[in-house]
Amino acid sequence: MLEQIKQIKHNFEQQFKEVKTLSEIQVLKKEYLGKDSPLITILKSMRDADEQTKQEIGKQANLLLVEIANQLNELGETLNNEILNEQLKGERIDVSLPGMNLKFGSKHPLNLVIDEISQIFTEIGFEMVDGTEVEQDEFNFQKLNLPKDHPARDMQDTFYLDEESVLRTHCTNMTSRLLTKLANQRTDNQNLAAISYGNVYRRDDDDATHSHQFMQIDGFAVGEKISFANLKWVLRHMVKRLFNEKVNIRLRPSFFPFTEPSVEVDISCFKCAGVGCGLCKSSGWIEILGAGMINQQVMELNGLDPNKVTGLAFGIGIERIAMLKFGINNIRLFYENNVEFLTQFPFYGK
DSSP, X not given: OHHHHHHXXXXXXXXXXXXXXXXXXXXXXXXXXXXXXXXXXXXXXXGGSOHHHHHXXXXXXXXXXXXXXXXXXXXXXXXXXXXXXXXXXXXXXXXXXXXXOOOOOOOOHHHHHHHHHHHHHXXXXXEEEXXXXXXXXXXXXXXXXXXXXXXXXXXXXXXBSSSSEEEOSSTTHHHHHHHHHHHHXXXXXXXXXXXXEEEEEOOOOOOSSXXXXXXXXXXXXXXXXXXXXXXXXXXXXXXXXXXXXXXXXXXXXXXXXXXXXXXXXXXXXXXXXXXXXXXXXXXXEEEEEEEEEEOHHHHHHTTOOTXXXXXXXXXXXXXXXXXXXXXXXXXGGGTSOOHHHHTTOTXXXX
């Protein structure tokens, strides 16, 4: 058996010299260390041998098993390290290369305008609210003095979802909701000032200055002794903050079912200082919004007593303001997600 062990050792050494890969190591492990390997077979055959033979042959066989296992494991570790080093060479990062030019996001120009107007009005005590874009006909029209079949509804060609539900045509729907809520509180304190904002929808042909979906900010204030003079102050304060201190306002008589008296508000052209240019179409004035005193019938329809409280209201097209402030001549730019266009605005106001 000792001769067999020596022969096994000789055969292993000859084969071991030729090993070049991890798979060849696995073949040798199975051949010389597996359960059917010659050394294991010799050890199994020792069961019936005498004690001296077991000690001598068993010792030599076990020593060779350990030696073979160590040599195969060491070679396997060496080959693994060589493979890893080759992978590292291929995946090595050149830290001297210039870094990636990461682009930071920016606020959408419409959000910039919303934030600025919100800041202006929260400073003077207005609450900021948003509301549902799917609205009941009652709050979108009827409680704003626009009963069914009223001809003024044609001014706001509407998307109807069913007989009683619409996509809101203006943010003034929140005015009627808040006025109704105020009336239902049945308290002596009926002072409230709020700004509502969001998307509105009208059947319109999309072009450079019109869209079937756009954004509005509507504001109102109700309370005792609110007058047209308060409205003028609020409007003047807003436009001076939005554009510049030298801007003046001009009020022209107009008609809105939910305000009486109603006015269209113009501002003196901030580009040419009222002299006349392409922006103001040589008139010196730019129309920006509609406003007025809340109609007494609107007060009554929403449960308030017009003899006790009065109110002012105004509506602003956010795209209109953004186009003026940023010199944009096509409303579609706001909705096309053109990255080159949007990245012009990250440092606005700094």
